Structures are given as C-alpha cells and as structure tokens.
Amino acid sequence: MTELLAPAGDLDKLKIAIIYGADAVFIGGKQFSLRANASNFTKEDLIEGCKFAHDRGKKVYVTTNVIPHQKDKEGLIEYLKILEEAKVDAIIAASPLIINTALKHTNLEVHISTQQSALNVPTVNYWYNKGATRVVLGRDIDLNDIEHITKHVDAEIEVFIHGGMCAGYSGRCSLSNHLTNRDANRGGCAHTCRWFFELQKNGEIEADIPFSMGSKDLSAVKEITRLMDIGVSSLKIEGRMKSLHYIATVVNTYRRIIDEYTETGAIKNYELYEEMLKNAENRETSHGFFYGLPTKDQQLYEKRSERVMQNFVGLILDYNEETKYATVETKNVFVLEDLEVFSPKHASKTFLNTSMMNSNQEVITRAARAREKIQVYIPFKVEPFDMLRAKRT
Structure with missing residues (x-):
C-alpha cells in the first residue's frame, strides 16, 4: 500500500498529521537536521511521538540530513543511539558519514535524503547495496524516469508530492551562505531565492519591477494516481515549518485522494481536492518537474505569491x-x-x-x-x- 508521509515540526503537528491521515511522519531532532529553526523534538518528545504513532500503527522517521563539516561530527553516534532508543522507524540522511555511522553502530533503518540527488537506477542501487532500504528521489525528475527507476530497483522509492521547491539543484544551494552567512545545507536557509532583487546595468537600475527567481510550490493532486500505479512506496509532503492547519488540510486532502483511488480505481472530481487545498496558506503551485524541465509557468518572476490566511x-x-x-x-x-x-x-x-x-x-x-x-x-x-x-x- 502506498504510504502518505507528512511533515511535523513539533509534537502537536505530529499528532495532527497522524489524526488527519498520514501513514508516517518525518520530524527533526535537536541535532543534524536541515530545519534548525523548526521547534524540533527533544528526547522526551521523540519517545512520546513514537509511542503516539506506533499505538496507531503509524511510523516516525527522523531527518539527519545536514551536510556536516568537520566540527559537526561531535556527538553523532550518541545522538543516533538516542534515536534508536526512542524507537524511531528510520532516519533520513544525505551524508555518507551519517549513513555509514548509522549502519555500523545502530540497527536504525536508513533512508537516503533527496539531498543526495538520486536520479537514476545505478545511484539508487548503490545506496541499496550499502544498506539503505529507501531512496528519496531528487525533485528534478519527471514521471517517466520515476517509473523506470521504480521498476528496476529493489529499494523503496519515495517521491515529493506537495510543498516548497528549492531553486537550487536538489536543494544544494549556496545563495543563503553568500548573502546572509546562513548555511542552507546545515539548517540555516534564509530562502534567498524568494527575495526581490534589483537588476542593474552599467551601475543603473534597469527596471522599476524587481526581479525574483523562486519556484512555485509543488502540488501533485492529478499525478497521485500515476505515482501509485508506478509503484512508488511513499508520497511525501514538504513543510515542517508549516502550521497545524496547513498540515491537517494538505494531509487530509491527499489521504482522501489515495483512499478514493484505492477503493474505486478512479478519481471522480479533482476540483473538489483542489478546492480543499485552497484552505491552506500556501503559495501558487505547479507540477514541478513531473512533465519535464519546468518552464516560466512554474516560476515566480517579479512577484511573490504568499497568501497569509486567517481562516x-x-x-x-x-x-x-x-x-x-x-x-x-x-x-x-x-x-x-x-x-x-x-x-x-x-x-x-x-x-x-x-x-x-x-x-x-x-x-x-x-x-x-x-x-x-x-x-x-x-x-x-x-x-x-x-x-x-x-x-x-
């Protein structure tokens, strides 16, 4: 059965995600997570969250997906042991240091993060042969390639279906580092790609309209059935920094899509689900890379589209x-x-x-x-x- 995987930035969000239909949640602990500004989970929260999920037959994955520098190595084994003690179901990692340490020193299941840019069969097989059970594909991939990979590997395949899209290749961006001294690959992304910039020529501002280069958010309402048919193991929603209401709305929408298709073999009314998603506070959306390289229609030029909703x-x-x-x-x-x-x-x-x-x-x-x-x-x-x-x- 296809898993619906939801984000949870804290314990309340974990409970809401599961209550509203998630089969599993991914969370961050206090270390080695790419969302340093999220509330994140203490050891006590991890234990309580895992118990809440497991009592309901659901799973908890913990992100350990930073790209660590030399000084970030300290305490890694001890932290992984804490996750093991809390009975998390898997970690999500990108660094070979973290992956190898987990496989060598713990019994934790390892999922390969999208940060590793796995976009082909040999790469997926490499990580599977190393001991990883699941690979999260890079978001820079179309449906045909997802199908080919899924049918030619033994590893479980996870695919993003909703949420923010990074302007950097598979999330590996240095804009934040250069302009704010906040390392995007160690949890400090300043979302620099969503800023407005002035275009200058010969020292003069070229236009009154500011330039921006952010991507529209991903929304795969109409692609879910294809991804299920392909055999994708897990459908992932992005957004550990999002609100309780956002998580409940998005999770429940995709839960109903998955259930309707599982029960009837078809989706009667996509507009119903698209309307449900409009209740969440999100930006403009598109289908991302699912149909090939994105065009200008998948980008946000000269505008921002956030809607701060108070419904x-x-x-x-x-x-x-x-x-x-x-x-x-x-x-x-x-x-x-x-x-x-x-x-x-x-x-x-x-x-x-x-x-x-x-x-x-x-x-x-x-x-x-x-x-x-x-x-x-x-x-x-x-x-x-x-x-x-x-x-x-």
Missing part, C-alpha cells in the same frame, strides 16, 4: 453533547458568523455561530484573544482535533 480560527478540544457547547482553543479572530467544522473523520459541516462564552463564562460576540479556551455552541457533535474555519477571503 483557521479554532481547534476543538472537547464537546458536551448535552449542552452542545464545544471547548475551543482560539487561533485567529472570529465573530458570530458562519463557521465550518473541518474534520478528519467526516465531510465538512457549516453552522451559524450564535453563541460564545470566554474563559470566564462571559457571553462574547468576538473571540480575539489567542489561545484562549472558549465555549462555542455547535448544534451537531464534534470531536477533539476537529478544526473551526471562518469563510475564506
């Missing part, structure tokens, strides 16, 4: 079936208006918010304090981890 207004913590009041942790400002309940278990439902009380049990018409636990009257049963959305603008 995620509350996380449901509890529900009283007698009073029909839900305990809600507020996430964004909302008022007495139409609200949508987004759930991993059933189709979304809308209701008119007619009654709210703050944490002091005082009647309110506007919920404005972040992370306050308030009471909201919802005329139908809801469950913990369901989410409240306001109308999207």
